Amino acid sequence: MDINFPLVLVILVFVSGAIWLLDHFTLAKGRRKAIAAVESQFAEADFDDDTIKLAYDQARQAASQESWPVEYSKSFFPVLFVVLILRSFLVEPFQIPSGSMIPTLKIGDFILVNKYTYGIRLPVVRTKVWDINQPERGDVMVFFPPHKSIYYIKRVVGLPGDEIHYINNVLYVNGEKMPQTLLASLPPAAPQYQIMSENLGGVEHAMRKNVIPGRLSREGSWIVPEGHYFMMGDNRDNSSDSREWGPVPEENIVGKAFAIWMHWDSLLSLPSFKRVGEIQ
Known part of the structure; x- marks a missing residue:
């Protein structure tokens, strides 16, 4: 089962924020009255007496004690709120789960996705509220495909209105062939696939294709x-x-992948930072 993390995060922020506000405007008044009553009760007390001092401390602590929902909400709300803002409007981390973007991205790569370059969108509903830039040919983009509600990452090869032809692993856009240059044939003895440099209208990137x-x-x-x-x-x-499964509608865009910040094959291996850098 796929967990809708943005929805979970929004719910946690809303619930913790609501409890914090309820405490600030309502519940805290009761605690302040209880503390005032303790102060009044011990107004004439001799605090040099250790027994009286201990009784005062215990009574004041009991009067000011917050319930566990209030205590946890006040602790976690600021952190959750900052995380929500960062993930929703600035930068969101992703892990590459498949080999569909080899050689550019490998399984286990951890990447950063710019959430605002294609416009500011509301979390969960993904409604665009501020238009900034449009995707360009050659961009590596995170999105939701038309047939599933899970994150995918691929490269933009066709823009609105483009005519795309793909024939024997050669891409044509509006009748123009996208040039390819051979980088390597692997394995060398009996090649099964080739690593190519493809030029997408001026954007050079590596690709892999079978012989x-x-x-x-x-x-x-x-x-x-x-x-x-x-x-x-x-x-x-x-x-x-x-x-x-067809072209991706604009409303399904999540953001532009721009950097690899870590590679981690599995929990049994150590993270590596050798692949850190900009995504081409």
């Missing part, structure tokens, strides 16, 4: 509707993308 094109790489043509984007993985023969 024998896979099912989605042999031949296909699409026209990208207005308000949609055509997404493809850099691991072209091992990627479920717009070639299979």
Whole structure:
């Protein structure tokens, strides 16, 4: 079962904030009255007497004691609120779960996603409230695909109105061939796949393709509707993308992936920072 973390975070912020406000405007008044009553009761007390001093301390502590929901809410609300603002409007971390973006991104990469470059959106409902920039060809983007409510990450290859052709692992945009340059054939003795440098209208990036094109790489043509984007993985023969489930509507955009900050294969391994850097 996939957990909707943004929804959980919003609920926690709302509940903890509501309890904090209830305490501030209502419950705290009762505690202040109780503390005042203790102060009045011990107004003439001799605090040099250890027994009386201990009784006073215990009575005041009992009068000022907050319930556990109030105590936890006041402690966690500021932290949760800051996390909500950061994740919703500035930067959100993600972990790469699949190999569909090899060689650009590998399984276990932890990346940072810019949440505001394509516009400010409300958390959970994802309604855009402030338009800033639009996705550009070559961007690595996090989004929700048309058929699932889970995060995907692919590269933007088609903009609204573009005509896309993909024939034997060669991409054509509006009739123009996107040039590829061979970087490596692997394994060297009997190559099964190739690492290429692809030029997406001026944006150079690495991609991987099989020597024998896979099912989605042999031949296909699409026209990208207005308000949609055509997404493809850099691991072209091992990627479920717009070639299979269609272009992504603008309202499904989450943000632009811009950096790798850590790589961690599994809990049994040590994190590595060798791959830290900007995403090309």
